[in-house]
Amino acid sequence: MNRVVVIAVHPDDETLGCGGTILKFLSQGDEVHCILVTKGNDEQARLWERAKNAYRFTSVIELDFPEMELMDISLNKLIPPISDGIRKIQPNILIIPNRSDAHSDHRAVFNAVASCTKAFRYPFIEQVLMMEVVSETDFALPLPEGQFIANYFVDISAEFESKQRILKIYESELLPYPQTRNMSTISALNRYRGSLINTEYAEAFMSLKTIVR
Numbered sequence: 001m002n003r004v005v006v007i008a009v010h011p012d013d014e015t016l017g018c019g020g021t022i023l024k025f026l027s028q029g030d031e032v033h034c035i036l037v038t039k040g041n042d043e044q045a046r047l048w049e050r051a052k053n054a055y056r057f058t059s060v061i062e063l064d065f066p067e068m069e070l071m072d073i074s075l076n077k078l079i080p081p082i083s084d085g086i087r088k089i090q091p092n093i094l095i096i097p098n099r100s101d102a103h104s105d106h107r108a109v110f111n112a113v114a115s116c117t118k119a120f121r122y123p124f125i126e127q128v129l130m131m132e133v134v135s136e137t138d139f140a141l142p143l144p145e146g147q148f149i150a151n152y153f154v155d156i157s158a159e160f161e162s163k164q165r166i167l168k169i170y171e172s173e174l175l176p177y178p179q180t181r182n183m184s185t186i187s188a189l190n191r192y193r194g195s196l197i198n199t200e201y202a203e204a205f206m207s208l209k210t211i212v213r
Contacts, residue, residue: 002030005091007082009109010040010067011048012170014055016186017131018095019163020156021203022055027159031058035085037109038067047170054166061085070108078112086116090124098130098206100146102139117209126213129205134189135181150204153193157200160190 004025008014014022014034025032034057039045052060063081065073086094096113097106110130117128129152132138137148156163167174167186175181194202 002028002093003089003091004030004032004093004095005086005089006032006034006095007097007109007113008034008036009070009097009103009105010038011036011044011051012167012173013097013106013131013133013136015051015163015167015170016181017097017133018154018203018205019166020159020190020201021095021154021205022057023159023162024154024156026056033057033059033061033085033089033091035061035063035082037063037082038065038070038105040067043172047173050169051166054169059089061088068105070105073108075112075115078108079115082109082112083116086122086125092124092126094125094128095131095205096128098132098137098140098148100140100143100148101133101136102141103136106133106136119211125209126211127207128209129207132189132204132206134186135175135179138180149206150193150196152205152207153197153202154205155194155197155199155202156190157194157202160201163190 006014022032097110099110117125177184190201193204194200
């Protein structure tokens, strides 16, 4: 059995980046825990309550950091609560935000989480995956050192409709077409990622570490 921790910076990141993968793990009997770093504004917090109940996570840790201010918070304050959550759960799989996402909160959390993946301190972690979040990962400036290289794919064909239903909970946070943060474009991205592995729908990740014991 896998024990998975998803690090979501804001409500909806978990669904945009790996909603289908979460559902797949849960359907297989795996544990999926979510660490939510900030609840965002009041509306986002309300929607998050509905979304987390829809997933039925094994557990949820809410850190309640302020949105849009994480770059101004010392890593010495960010790292300990994230580390404590990871140590408590002891996941073998860690799903984290992309290091170069457009949102500064995502980059700050990546830097904090990176300190919580050292093998000599967190020997239970066997896989670290960066997720692809629409309107954050794709909006990052195309610097060579920050490219998102999709090299790990999860077939979510069976979970896609359920992912869409949960995504509709966040409908007020989505944007009108043709902007990327909308149902049509998200479906297109998952179809495209699926086509790369000869299936209908998929989510893509960038694998940073895989340990086979």
